[in-house]
Amino acid sequence: MATILESFVGSCVTKLQEIVTEKAILILGVKDVLKELQRRMERIHQFLNDAEQWSSKESDHNNCLGQLREAMYDSDDIIDLARSKGSELLPDHSLSLSSKSNTCSGLSPFSCFSNIQTRHQVAVRITSLNKRIDNILKDKVISPVPNIQATRKGLDPKLRKTSNLVEPYLVGKEVIHATRKLVDLLLEHKDKRSYKLAIVGIGGVGKTTLAQKIYNDRKIKGCFNKQAWVCVSKDYSEITILKEILRKIEVQYMQDESIDELQSKLKSAIYEESFFLVLDDVWDSHTWTNLLKVPMHTAATGIILLTSRLDTVAVEIGVDYTHRVDLMSVDVGCEVLWKSMDINEENVVENCWGSSKQQIR
Numbered sequence: 001m002a003t004i005l006e007s008f009v010g011s012c013v014t015k016l017q018e019i020v021t022e023k024a025i026l027i028l029g030v031k032d033v034l035k036e037l038q039r040r041m042e043r044i045h046q047f048l049n050d051a052e053q054w055s056s057k058e059s060d061h062n063n064c065l066g067q068l069r070e071a072m073y074d075s076d077d078i079i080d081l082a083r084s085k086g087s088e089l090l091p092d093h094s095l096s097l098s099s100k101s102n103t104c105s106g107l108s109p110f111s112c113f114s115n116i117q118t119r120h121q122v123a124v125r126i127t128s129l130n131k132r133i134d135n136i137l138k139d140k141v142i143s144p145v146p147n148i149q150a151t152r153k154g155l156d157p158k159l160r161k162t163s164n165l166v167e168p169y170l171v172g173k174e175v176i177h178a179t180r181k182l183v184d185l186l187l188e189h190k191d192k193r194s195y196k197l198a199i200v201g202i203g204g205v206g207k208t209t210l211a212q213k214i215y216n217d218r219k220i221k222g223c224f225n226k227q228a229w230v231c232v233s234k235d236y237s238e239i240t241i242l243k244e245i246l247r248k249i250e251v252q253y254m255q256d257e258s259i260d261e262l263q264s265k266l267k268s269a270i271y272e273e274s275f276f277l278v279l280d281d282v283w284d285s286h287t288w289t290n291l292l293k294v295p296m297h298t299a300a301t302g303i304i305l306l307t308s309r310l311d312t313v314a315v316e317i318g319v320d321y322t323h324r325v326d327l328m329s330v331d332v333g334c335e336v337l338w339k340s341m342d343i344n345e346e347n348v349v350e351n352c353w354g355s356s357k358q359q360i361r
Contacts, residue, residue, distance in 0.1 A: 006048035007231045009072055010231075010240070011231045011233050012041050013042055013045060014240045015076075016037060019034065019082065024082075024085075024086025024090055027090060028082060028086035030126060033123055040133045040134070044068060064136065075129060085121075179210060182197065182199075186220070187223065190301060191301055193300075195302070197305050198317070198319040199306070200309070200325070205325050208280055210325060211280060220276065224274045224275060226276075227275065227277070228244075228245050228249055231280045232279050232282045234283045236283075239259055239262065242263065242291070245266060251265055263294070270295070274299065274300055275303070276305070278305045280307050282306045284316075288306075289316070
């Protein structure tokens with residue numbers, strides 16, 4: 001589970017590295033607080049990468065992972081917000097701006113005022129998130145990581161109750177049934193040279209949750225020589241994707257290696273091996289067709305599971321099977337709601353069930 005979150009954090013770090021140099025961010029004037037966020041993300045990435053240093057109970061790890069997961073979701077939203085708000089301040093998207101300028105120079109008086117107001121709103125959100133992450137990083141579970149103090153002071157008690165990365169019980173029957181169906185489908189085709197499966201649906205409908213359930217299923221474990229999970233996202237870096245896959249399958253590489261060199265290493269690493277690869281949040285087919293298709297075909301057998309909001313991505317990649325995730329039914333939604341609230345008493349559930357469904361409808 002930490003592996004999946006680690007991939008997400010790596011994606012956020014890459015986004016932050018790219019966004020802090022954009023003109024929109026320089027105009028918005030939040031470069032410094034974003035770089036502070038980037039440094040915190042790098043510390044989190046180190047923590048997740050050094051999982052063997054954990055010395056506390058597994059429940060403590062899960063609580064910490066839950067807190068980090070929520071912070072990563074907020075970070076992703078803030079990155080998009082900063083980029084969007086900064087772009088709105090670019091007059092005709094053609095502003096000539098010094099790389100060190102954080103002023104209103106070159107903007108109209110109205111734009112200048114908007115800059116100050118918007119900058120304050122975005123900066124407050126980033127600063128608030130930085131403080132939240134600081135509290136998480138003080139947790140004793142993370143204390144083995146260098147330069148992080150071992151203390152829980154300042155941690156909001158509510159944060160400690162944050163759920164695990166994927167709580168096993170916080171899914172409805174539909175997800176459980178879909179997991180069983182897709183796991184059986186993958187195992188049925190695991191000996192094929194190449195088999196591609198897509199999970200498609202609108203944002204926030206549960207595609208990643210379903211993919212995580214499949215990836216962590218006990219039937220899958222041990223069926224493949226190598227397996228890796230990579231969060232692709234909309235603004236991905238080809239080099240970052242390749243390095244992430246290589247790192248997950250424990251292949252060493254040099255930081256300055258080219259795409260061709262990294263692809264060559266991937267080919268060699270999975271040659272005549274069985275390989276299970278999950279590509280989460282894919283926005284275009286180029287990730288597969290231009291980057292991973294050739295290396296993956298050197299594997300003896302390969303299962304590719306991807307999640308995407310776009311049907312066209314699945315079609316262009318040429319998947320063998322597409323599973324659509326729809327909005328959960330009212331009954332399943334209520335079931336998950338009561339589980340998330342830890343309400344197990346049968347009489348309480350029966351009394352609330354009818355009124356809850358009526359409110360939802």
